[in-house]
Amino acid sequence: MSANTQAPTLPLPPRDITALAATLLELDDMLVSCMRCGFCQSVCPVYGASLREADVTRGKIALLENLARHIITDAESVNDKLNRCLLCGSCQANCPSGVRIMDIFLRARSIVRGYLGLSPIKKIIFRGLLVRPGLFDGFMSLSKTFQGLLIKDNHNAAGTCQAPLFSAITGNRHFPALAKKPFHATTHALKEKAGSGRPVAALFPGCVSDKIFPQLAQATLRILRKHQTGIFLPSGQNCCGIPALASGDRKTFVQLVRQNLAIFNSEPFDYLLTPCATCAATIKEIWPGFREDFSPEEQATLKAMSEKAIDITAFTVDVLKAELPESAQGGRRVTYHDACHLNKSLNVSSQPRQILKSLPGLEFVEMPEADRCCGSGGSFTLAYYDLSKKIGQRKRDNIVSVKPDLVAAACPACMMQIMDMLSRNGDNIQVKHVAELYADSLSGVDS
Amino acid sequence: MTISPALIKKFSTVVGSTNVLTEEADRQVYSYDAAVLAPVIPALVVSPETQEQLGRVVKLAYEADLPITARGAGTNLSGAVIPEPGDGLVILTNRLNRILEINAEDLYAVVEPGVVTARFAAEVARMGLFYPPDPGSQSVSTLGGNVALNAGGLRGLKYGVTKDYVMGMEILDYRGELIKSGSRTVKYVSGYNLPALMVASEGTLGIFSNIILKLVPPPKAQKAMMAIFSDVNKASETVAGIIAAHIVPCTLEFLDQKCIHYVEADAKIGLPVEAGAILLIEVDGGHAQMVEEDAQKVMEICKKCGSTDIRVARNEKEKNDIWAARRNALPALARARPTTVLEDATVPRSRVPEMVAAVNRIAEKFRLEVGIFGHAGDGNLHPTILCDRRNTEEFHRVEQAVDEIFDVALKLQGTLSGEHGIGKAKARWMEKETNRATIEFAKNLRRALDPKMLFNAGKKFV
Numbered sequence: 001m002s003a004n005t006q007a008p009t010l011p012l013p014p015r016d017i018t019a020l021a022a023t024l025l026e027l028d029d030m031l032v033s034c035m036r037c038g039f040c041q042s043v044c045p046v047y048g049a050s051l052r053e054a055d056v057t058r059g060k061i062a063l064l065e066n067l068a069r070h071i072i073t074d075a076e077s078v079n080d081k082l083n084r085c086l087l088c089g090s091c092q093a094n095c096p097s098g099v100r101i102m103d104i105f106l107r108a109r110s111i112v113r114g115y116l117g118l119s120p121i122k123k124i125i126f127r128g129l130l131v132r133p134g135l136f137d138g139f140m141s142l143s144k145t146f147q148g149l150l151i152k153d154n155h156n157a158a159g160t161c162q163a164p165l166f167s168a169i170t171g172n173r174h175f176p177a178l179a180k181k182p183f184h185a186t187t188h189a190l191k192e193k194a195g196s197g198r199p200v201a202a203l204f205p206g207c208v209s210d211k212i213f214p215q216l217a218q219a220t221l222r223i224l225r226k227h228q229t230g231i232f233l234p235s236g237q238n239c240c241g242i243p244a245l246a247s248g249d250r251k252t253f254v255q256l257v258r259q260n261l262a263i264f265n266s267e268p269f270d271y272l273l274t275p276c277a278t279c280a281a282t283i284k285e286i287w288p289g290f291r292e293d294f295s296p297e298e299q300a301t302l303k304a305m306s307e308k309a310i311d312i313t314a315f316t317v318d319v320l321k322a323e324l325p326e327s328a329q330g331g332r333r334v335t336y337h338d339a340c341h342l343n344k345s346l347n348v349s350s351q352p353r354q355i356l357k358s359l360p361g362l363e364f365v366e367m368p369e370a371d372r373c374c375g376s377g378g379s380f381t382l383a384y385y386d387l388s389k390k391i392g393q394r395k396r397d398n399i400v401s402v403k404p405d406l407v408a409a410a411c412p413a414c415m416m417q418i419m420d421m422l423s424r425n426g427d428n429i430q431v432k433h434v435a436e437l438y439a440d441s442l443s444g445v446d447s
Numbered sequence: 448m449t450i451s452p453a454l455i456k457k458f459s460t461v462v463g464s465t466n467v468l469t470e471e472a473d474r475q476v477y478s479y480d481a482a483v484l485a486p487v488i489p490a491l492v493v494s495p496e497t498q499e500q501l502g503r504v505v506k507l508a509y510e511a512d513l514p515i516t517a518r519g520a521g522t523n524l525s526g527a528v529i530p531e532p533g534d535g536l537v538i539l540t541n542r543l544n545r546i547l548e549i550n551a552e553d554l555y556a557v558v559e560p561g562v563v564t565a566r567f568a569a570e571v572a573r574m575g576l577f578y579p580p581d582p583g584s585q586s587v588s589t590l591g592g593n594v595a596l597n598a599g600g601l602r603g604l605k606y607g608v609t610k611d612y613v614m615g616m617e618i619l620d621y622r623g624e625l626i627k628s629g630s631r632t633v634k635y636v637s638g639y640n641l642p643a644l645m646v647a648s649e650g651t652l653g654i655f656s657n658i659i660l661k662l663v664p665p666p667k668a669q670k671a672m673m674a675i676f677s678d679v680n681k682a683s684e685t686v687a688g689i690i691a692a693h694i695v696p697c698t699l700e701f702l703d704q705k706c707i708h709y710v711e712a713d714a715k716i717g718l719p720v721e722a723g724a725i726l727l728i729e730v731d732g733g734h735a736q737m738v739e740e741d742a743q744k745v746m747e748i749c750k751k752c753g754s755t756d757i758r759v760a761r762n763e764k765e766k767n768d769i770w771a772a773r774r775n776a777l778p779a780l781a782r783a784r785p786t787t788v789l790e791d792a793t794v795p796r797s798r799v800p801e802m803v804a805a806v807n808r809i810a811e812k813f814r815l816e817v818g819i820f821g822h823a824g825d826g827n828l829h830p831t832i833l834c835d836r837r838n839t840e841e842f843h844r845v846e847q848a849v850d851e852i853f854d855v856a857l858k859l860q861g862t863l864s865g866e867h868g869i870g871k872a873k874a875r876w877m878e879k880e881t882n883r884a885t886i887e888f889a890k891n892l893r894r895a896l897d898p899k900m901l902f903n904a905g906k907k908f909v
């Protein structure tokens with residue numbers, strides 16, 4: 001790695017509280033714009049479940065200001081509060097003073113994490129596995145081989161299973177099993193020419209689609225082929241980086257992004273397409289926010305990639321201009337959950353609905369609070385499962401209230417959370433990605 | 448912190464140990480509210496869930512001589528829930544959030560103090576009824592907080608404010624005993640009018656345990672419009688003209704030139720930036736034709752008083768567009784600079800032009816950016832000073848400007864606060880609005896109901 005590709009933010013000397021406070025003060029211009037109105041209470045899913053001020057954005061910003069000014073020196077407990085956040089962006093989308101909350105929280109997590117040091121287990125996962133796609137895949141493949149011995153199928157519409165022997169780790173979570181074969185094992189690299197006048201899409205399936213829902217990545221391919229879109233699928237793709245960054249590991253985040261930049265820079269394409277709401281929002285919103293960590297050449301690639309990033313539902317409606325006449329025939333009831341990273345980060349909410357309303361054999365019904373967070377938040381659900389369940393239960397109750405046969409989302413992480421919640425409640429409701437439902441309606445295309 | 452472990456244990460026995468917050472990080476987030484004032488970190492925070500627990504917490508705290516501050520959503524703008532220094536105790540009311548009864552026959556509701564205003568209003572609307580008070584913070588504010596501060600809102604002119612909807616309440620006194628006041632009936636003379644005394648008491652006389660609120664039938668028709676004026680005087684004459692014609696709009700809002708400028712720069716909604724003032728007017732009523740006639744009359748008055756342009760909403764969408772100007776006022780001002788000092792000195796409505804002129808003079812004198820919006824029909828304006836609280840020199844000028852704004856408001860026979868409260872922010876000004884005897888009277892009253900002066904001691908009358 002050449003000198004100019006090094007991240008400019010030097011690691012903090014561990015446990016130096018003065019250095020910690022001084023680094024946090026760099027965020028002061030962003031922190032000070034919070035006027036303490038408290039309006040974030042009305043939309044914060046975590047506050048909604050706990051009713052504790054330390055769980056809402058106003059409280060967290062106050063604690064960061066206090067940590068920066070030595071009013072509190074207990075960085076460990078401030079870190080705990082910071083982590084009790086789904087990074088759903090609901091507060092930022094509704095903040096009257098326009099505070100750049102996501103930017104504050106991601107930077108603060110990495111600064112405080114730099115002071116406290118990364119936990120040994122996260123060090124292994126992020127720095128040992130995640131940045132080495134081959135090794136990561138090998139580990140996941142080993143897990144998959146043994147999961148058959150350890151988990152039991154729930155035989156329900158949600159398609160979940162449980163791992164009773166490991167409830168200490170899984171929290172008796174109802175989760176979809178790892179796919180028999182991940183997407184990248186069946187579909188290596190692809191380069192397919194575009195039909196005349198059609199765009200070329202680079203496909204970024206994302207980790208969850210790759211390892212848990214490969215059928216979603218396949219469905220995405222079916223849509224692209226139906227619309228004669230050119231396809232560029234490079235092999236050796238890395239995670240988008242958000243799990244590492246959310247855990248305060250900016251170094252790993254930068255490494256993952258850097259590797260992705262190199263991989264995708266090898267071919268020209270018009271759009272960077274993903275069926276994952278979180279990956280789309282990360283590439284489009286978060287990557288450019290940390291451009292200072294990259295070399296000038298990388299920054300140019302990063303800017304181009306983030307401008308081209310788009311989720312599959314917006315791509316289908318806005319780019320492919322798919323014909324989606326409203327279907328009148330009715331049928332199975334489908335409702336839609338707005339993934340926060342699509343709706344609040346990227347303002348995509350009408351497109352998935354337009355698709356669902358057009359599908360034959362389905363009747364679209366709107367659920368109450370469709371845009372309220374499901375409580376997944378990536379690693380949030382691992383660390384705070386009880387809180388996550390409480391938030392998820394509200395989502396589940398809203399879903400069930402409209403008596404659907406299936407619930408659609410456009411985010412694999414939300415899908416996992418919703419599957420868990422429905423399964424725990426014994427609800428017989430299927431969970432599908434909008435792209436899967438749309439792909440199923442298309443005929444005459446091989447995947 | 449000098450609160451003994453034994454006392455903490457007693458609180459824990461009442462509310463459960465997870466609802467007694469002793470950790471530094473947990474306490475520090477209850478050191479502020481929405482006022483731009485120095486925070487005070489409480490020594491202890493307790494979160495009861497039932498009215499019975501609330502009573503026991505008050506009793507324990509009072510016996511232990513802890514200064515008590517009850518807190519709902521912490522959204523007030525006067526520092527009314529900033530804890531007291533020393534061993535300050537914060538009692539959170541937000542888990543007392545049950546709507547106990549909505550009575551559609553007798554038009555009242557009984558609520559716990561931690562119910563969120565907007566949730567209550569929505570629940571009431573679902574039953575075909577109407578709870579009009581709509582403070583700007585209604586999406587998060589609690590009804591207990593609304594009553595304690597006598598919260599207002601946009602509908603004050605026609606529908607009144609929180610005080611006009613409080614029929615009764617149960618109060619916990621300093622011994623933690625339950626005191627009953629008011630009733631579920633329209634008429635009530637059997638006791639002292641304690642509910643009226645408790646409204647706007649800012650947590651200084653006791654703690655609300657539950658509240659009986661009046662409901663009304665909703666209006667059946669509305670009509671919204673925006674009238675544009677070249678100067679403030681014409682807008683103000685229009686307000687006077689509307690009232691003189693015996694029309695009472697449900698909302699009659701005002702934006703001054705600077706405010707229009709900030710909103711348009713931030714939100715780009717097509718406001719006339721060259722205008723001197725905008726009035727946003729909505730008439731409503733039980734009969735569509737009557738509302739239509741009122742709207743026509745209002746338009747004629749606007750024209751007669753020199754409005755250069757009137758935009759009438761023909762449908763929900765256009766109504767929404769018209770109100771976007773008002774909705775965006777505070778966000779636009781708040782985004783312009785890091786700190787937003789939102790004032791609320793109020794004058795008789797005929798003195799609004801003098802008040803606006805005086806605020807603009809003061810802004811110039813202290814070299815400050817000030818936008819003015821607010822409830823023109825109520826004479827309740829919100830001069831909003833844009834600054835950076837980290838800049839001590841600038842902030843000193845802000846404080847001086849606020850002092851002068853109060854001076855002018857009082858000279859114009861107005862009041863220090865129309866709806867934000869006195870709290871910590873304006874307590875030292877109270878004698879100027881009233882006199883020494885009034886302060887003594889209030890303190891005597893306080894001492895009778897709070898012998899140790901532990902209920903939010905540094906607020907309202909000091």
